[in-house]
């Protein structure tokens with residue numbers, strides 16, 4: 001006969017965990033492409049903060065229906081469950097409740113965009129070298145881990161790179177991330193767009209059919225340059241798809257790059273002539289490389305310039321990878337990067353806490369009575385609720401070839 005305690009425990013473990021019975025919603029943080037993010041605290045535990053991302057439920061017309069979990073949500077959940085690193089935002093659990101999916105992440109008080117705004121708008125001074133170096137170092141450290149796990153982030157930008165109140169950098173938003181050993185699809189098809197345009201690597205802008213980890217390293221170069229100058233280095237206007245969804249030539253974005261890095265030549269980038277957009281680039285004016293001048297007042301260190309120059313190699317095969325970048329001498333000369341990026345920041349100069357609003361918090365609440373899911377989905381829920389620990393394992397089951405999300409530009 002079944003042990004009643006065992007039956008009780010089994011029932012308890014597969015019962016619904018209600019988000020709002022486990023967490024107090026402190027407020028609304030932000031609305032992203034695929035959902036809304038809330039700040040939450042574990043019930044009855046002081047200062048145990050979380051960021052809960054609630055995916056938008058699928059809708060058929062105005063009716064919310066349980067049509068399954070979107071490809072994007074599955075990918076973000078699946079990738080996050082397999083990874084664990086100090087510089088990547090940790091997923092605590094996933095809760096499936098009332099036709100919605102909730103991902104519970106460790107909470108990060110700041111992000112790179114907010115630090116950039118704080119220095120440009122409030123302090124009106126450049127980011128000190130020690131902070132700049134620590135932010136970049138930890139970002140590269142997280143990226144090296146992802147790349148070692150064969151994960152491309154594909155959407156690195158200041159808003160997606162978070163910092164905890166203890167000064168630890170955490171790469172977030174793996175919603176666009178992909179496993180690299182999947183057969184790579186052509187980059188642009190229909191309305192698929194990869195990487196916010198200001199951080200988009202030249203091989204993508206030139207129409208490359210295949211791309212790899214180097215696209216993330218280009219984005220790190222853009223982020224480093226933005227931290228150093230407090231504004232996006234290549235702030236191009238995105239050309240939109242035409243009515244037939246033809247992929248346009250991103251002339252303005254490429255011009256912004258050419259103006260600083262000069263016109264790429266065959267010796268910089270063998271194979272450039274066979275790139276789909278080469279003829280279009282040939283028609284543009286030619287520019288000299290001005291990166292050294294660009295750095296003069298913004299990144300006034302020779303080795304800092306060298307690092308940026310190598311992250312901005314046109315040829316993706318020559319571009320510095322995350323490991324090489326971490327070994328770069330800029331990080332090994334004074335001031336050295338620190339574990340707490342704010343080690344050398346006075347209290348008065350610390351960026352403010354993340355702003356939250358209270359207006360939207362009620363829409364977080366699921367309906368009072370949690371609707372029963374079809375039988376098969378209980379096991380899925382129990383599966384998803386397991387905690388995320390351990391190192392990157394096999395991703396074979398994650399290799400669905402869904403559509404990357406179309407991303408908007410930074411506001």
Ligand SMILES: Nc1ncnc2c1ncn2[C@@H]1O[C@H](COP(=O)(O)OP(=O)(O)OP(=O)(O)O)[C@@H](O)[C@H]1O
Pocket residue numbers: 029030031032033034035037050051053089105106107108109111159160162172173174175407408
């Ligand atoms: N762990 C976290 N701690 C604190 N805030 C977070 C956390 N994760 C996300 N946020 C905030 O919520 C915002 C949106 O989150 P996220 O980028 O994951 O959603 P998204 O739907 O992919 O959005 P987007 O389309 O803007 O990339 C972030 O820019 C950040 O401000």
